[in-house]
Amino acid sequence: MDHTDVYLLRETYNQKGILxxxxxxFSQALIEEIGNALRNYMESEAASSSSTxxxxxxxxxxxxxxxxxxxxxxxxxxxxxxxxxxxxxGERYVIAAGNVVEPDDGLALIERVNRLAxxxxxxxxxxxxxxxxxxxxxxxxxxxxxxxxxxRKASAPxxxxxxxxxxxxxxxxxxxxxx
Amino acid sequence: METLTIPPTQSSPAIVAxxxxxxxxxxxxxxxxxxxAFFEPLVAxxxxxxxETDLPLRLELHLLYLNTSSVKxxxxxxxxxxxxxxxxxxxxxxxxYDAENERIAELANEFxxxxxxxxxxxxxxxxxxx
Numbered sequence: 001m002d003h004t005d006v007y008l009l010r011e012t013y014n015q016k017g018i019l020x021x022x023x024x025x026f027s028q029a030l031i032e033e034i035g036n037a038l039r040n041y042m043e044s045e046a047a048s049s050s051s052t053x054x055x056x057x058x059x060x061x062x063x064x065x066x067x068x069x070x071x072x073x074x075x076x077x078x079x080x081x082x083x084x085x086x087x088x089x090g091e092r093y094v095i096a097a098g099n100v101v102e103p104d105d106g107l108a109l110i111e112r113v114n115r116l117a118x119x120x121x122x123x124x125x126x127x128x129x130x131x132x133x134x135x136x137x138x139x140x141x142x143x144x145x146x147x148x149x150x151x152r153k154a155s156a157p158x159x160x161x162x163x164x165x166x167x168x169x170x171x172x173x174x175x176x177x178x179x
Numbered sequence: 180m181e182t183l184t185i186p187p188t189q190s191s192p193a194i195v196a197x198x199x200x201x202x203x204x205x206x207x208x209x210x211x212x213x214x215x216a217f218f219e220p221l222v223a224x225x226x227x228x229x230x231e232t233d234l235p236l237r238l239e240l241h242l243l244y245l246n247t248s249s250v251k252x253x254x255x256x257x258x259x260x261x262x263x264x265x266x267x268x269x270x271x272x273x274x275x276y277d278a279e280n281e282r283i284a285e286l287a288n289e290f291x292x293x294x295x296x297x298x299x300x301x302x303x304x305x306x307x308x309x
Contacts, residue, residue: 028212032189053244053282060210060246067212129289132254136215145247 017088019045025080026067035060038086047093054153054179055093059086061146062175066099073102079170089178092155098174106162106171113175116147117157124152150177180232183224191217192242196224201234206241214248225256235269236260242274243283250286257290264296271297278302 013021019041022034038059042052063084070080082099101109119127128148136144151158156178165172180198187193192207203225211217228236238260245253260270272294274287284300291298 028190036189049279050281053280057244057246057282060244064210064212064246132251136251145251149247149250 018085019088020084020086022084023081025070025077026063026082028067031060031063031067034063034084042093051093051179055086055095058095058150058153058177058179059084061150062095062097062177065146066097069099069101069105075100093179095177095179096174098172100165100170101173103164103169103171106173109173110160110162112147113158113160116151117159119151121152124148128152154178180224180228183220185220194221196221196228198228198232198234202237202239204239204241208244209242209249210244210246211249214246214252218249218252222252222256225259229259229263229268233268235271236263237270238272238274240272240274240287241276243277243280245283245286253290254293257294260296261294264294272299274298274300275303276300278304 012018020034020038022030035056039052039056042055047055063082066082066084067080070082073079079100082097084095084097087094087096116124116127128145131145131148134144147158154177158175158177160173160175162171162173164170182198183194183196185191185194187207188211190208191211192205192209194203194205196203203221228234238256257272260272264270272291274290276283276287284302287300291300
């Protein structure tokens, strides 16, 4: 990559209102540091306290989901690499995040996200409460609440996509959240 | 019972479980990498305190942000407090929040819906962030 490419990247970020972009394997320490940077950045932009908290919360859920999924699958660093972009669109903040998944998991995720996208706030609240009451799987490290929580905080229905990578052996799942 | 003290980190709260005073205090953010592992010592202390004593228990919470797996653990603790309350045990929650942190107040109110024991949600003006 030469200097022109860096300039072009910067121009693209500026044009698209991208505040922060991460591309690589997540660790808990990185998740925390990027989260800090995000909070500071939004505070310096005079974002409202509630939108800073919503963007931070959605970012943490997404990043921890991606990291735990990669750990569960025993992915190596390249496979565990994720892309997270946080930007502004007018008055709204957008988080777009993508990671490599197994094809079956990808299809199940698409179905789950689309189902959540079709629910109104009252239905999402009911789902959240129901899920909160479900006894957890002793082997699970997540509560299975993350996506519902993100959908509840979002100001527009979640959207997602899936495309084949590695000659179709894996899929790249991407999620877009408007807050 | 012996006092349990867990120092805070960037992503996990400071916890003090004091059997003499019958108070569990939690302070800070809660989004550890593995919430179940992180809270395990507290859950064990909490269960032993309820099982081995009949003393009152109060939760004093100064939490700023909880990820969903921390929310789940908090719900389990509150459910156990509710069960203890139903058997006549003196239990209570005091949830302190920074007045400008509406989101945590909303979460505290959702927790409160399922509790019939005294559950106070109290706004404090100063930023509670350590």
